[in-house]
Amino acid sequence: MMKRALKWSFLIFLFLPVSLFAAEGKINTGNTAWMLVSTALVMMMTPAGLAMFYGGMTRSKNMLNTLGMSLLSYAIASILWVIYLYSLIFHGNIGGFIGDLGNFFMSGIGVKDVTGTIPTFLFAAFQMTFAGITIALVSGSVVERTKFSWWLVFAVLWLTFVYAPVAHWVWGGGFLAKMGALDFAGGTVVHINAGVTGLILALLIGKRKGFGKTAFFPSSTFITALGAAFLWFGWFGFNAGSELAADGVAVNAFLVTNTSAAIATVTWVLVEWAVEKKPTILGAASGAVAGLVAITPAAGFVNVVGALIIGFFAAIFGFLGVTMLKNKFGYDDSLDAFGVHGIDGMWGALATGLFADPAISGHSGWFYGNAHQFLVQLISVVITVAFAAILSVILAYIAKTITAGWRVEEESETMGLDQATHGERGFELF
Numbered sequence: 001m002m003k004r005a006l007k008w009s010f011l012i013f014l015f016l017p018v019s020l021f022a023a024e025g026k027i028n029t030g031n032t033a034w035m036l037v038s039t040a041l042v043m044m045m046t047p048a049g050l051a052m053f054y055g056g057m058t059r060s061k062n063m064l065n066t067l068g069m070s071l072l073s074y075a076i077a078s079i080l081w082v083i084y085l086y087s088l089i090f091h092g093n094i095g096g097f098i099g100d101l102g103n104f105f106m107s108g109i110g111v112k113d114v115t116g117t118i119p120t121f122l123f124a125a126f127q128m129t130f131a132g133i134t135i136a137l138v139s140g141s142v143v144e145r146t147k148f149s150w151w152l153v154f155a156v157l158w159l160t161f162v163y164a165p166v167a168h169w170v171w172g173g174g175f176l177a178k179m180g181a182l183d184f185a186g187g188t189v190v191h192i193n194a195g196v197t198g199l200i201l202a203l204l205i206g207k208r209k210g211f212g213k214t215a216f217f218p219s220s221t222f223i224t225a226l227g228a229a230f231l232w233f234g235w236f237g238f239n240a241g242s243e244l245a246a247d248g249v250a251v252n253a254f255l256v257t258n259t260s261a262a263i264a265t266v267t268w269v270l271v272e273w274a275v276e277k278k279p280t281i282l283g284a285a286s287g288a289v290a291g292l293v294a295i296t297p298a299a300g301f302v303n304v305v306g307a308l309i310i311g312f313f314a315a316i317f318g319f320l321g322v323t324m325l326k327n328k329f330g331y332d333d334s335l336d337a338f339g340v341h342g343i344d345g346m347w348g349a350l351a352t353g354l355f356a357d358p359a360i361s362g363h364s365g366w367f368y369g370n371a372h373q374f375l376v377q378l379i380s381v382v383i384t385v386a387f388a389a390i391l392s393v394i395l396a397y398i399a400k401t402i403t404a405g406w407r408v409e410e411e412s413e414t415m416g417l418d419q420a421t422h423g424e425r426g427f428e429l430f
Helices: 002-023 029-057 060-090 120-139 148-171 175-179 187-205 221-243 248-276 281-298 304-329 337-355 371-403 410-415 417-422
Strands: none
Touching: 029 060, 029 120, 029 221, 029 281, 060 120, 060 148, 060 417, 120 148, 120 187, 120 337, 148 175, 148 187, 148 371, 148 417, 175 371, 187 281, 187 337, 187 371, 221 248, 221 281, 248 281, 248 304, 281 304, 281 337, 304 337, 337 371, 410 417
């Protein structure tokens, strides 16, 4: 019996390397199943989570228009993605700046092609959802006064000339990736990109009629809170899915994502309670999103201690961004895309350079002896901010020329864009 066991053990040992070699480049069904779920989770974040989060914060007369901007943003990104965006980001590398059109209309990719251990089509679909939510995030800065036609044209231009290059720099093998910049799930590519663009558009288009003089009441704080819950749920796919595998790093990303969101929710409420004397549900929802934003670039690199610190300061920075900063400079960032996503995206990117734990995925931050990583993160933030700001100004004016203006008429703004633009109402109250 012992001899037979030794014989089989020897045979298994002998052929094990061959088995492992044969498995390389093959589809792993467990990882594929996880990534199918993650892709569905991230997809839900835009037309459901973000649409409700934003829609509930707008006035009832503009709720459907706000929902429509998120929904159409996702649809446009999905179409452009399979035509040329995926190729520009992930195929080729022209000077470290952009890819090429080698996968135009997804050509050259078959159902048996593999990226890592999942089908390449699945990898493409997962990345597509990130493009969809990024441009939708921008809309939060300019709702309630923007022409729908202008927004659609701007979305096409921005995805092509801003999102694609920045995503290539970081995730497609571009110059920031070669520099060593860390962005696990979208601190620079998604949140800084979107937040800075939102601020630029808010400054260009101007304030809503009555801003600072008339109280603007949300259509439904309940819907906003529900949207935040959907975002929190979907963010597990956003962050843990970015590992592209069901492994320990993905589990860590899952845990720290929840940890950062939780501490940021509590912190925002406590700060608001101390300053404004009331703990609001809108504040709790904003805190949750702030914590999720800040942990996004760091999720695959930091431990739970780092997540607690990141989430705690995300709430403070976010609160200051949507109160003191906006009040001091007087700009109308309608739904605080810059105040939360821009500011906390920057904080998260820099915090990755501070708290990256080599025990998680081999990358070290400043607090683990690698000050250079913080410098690289700082450079990546500055470059992204400058690029997004400059290009967004140019593209906004191009879209304005194409659509003969970027702002609705005063009469339409007073009536509300649900009726003026879409001929619909979000609520029928009697």
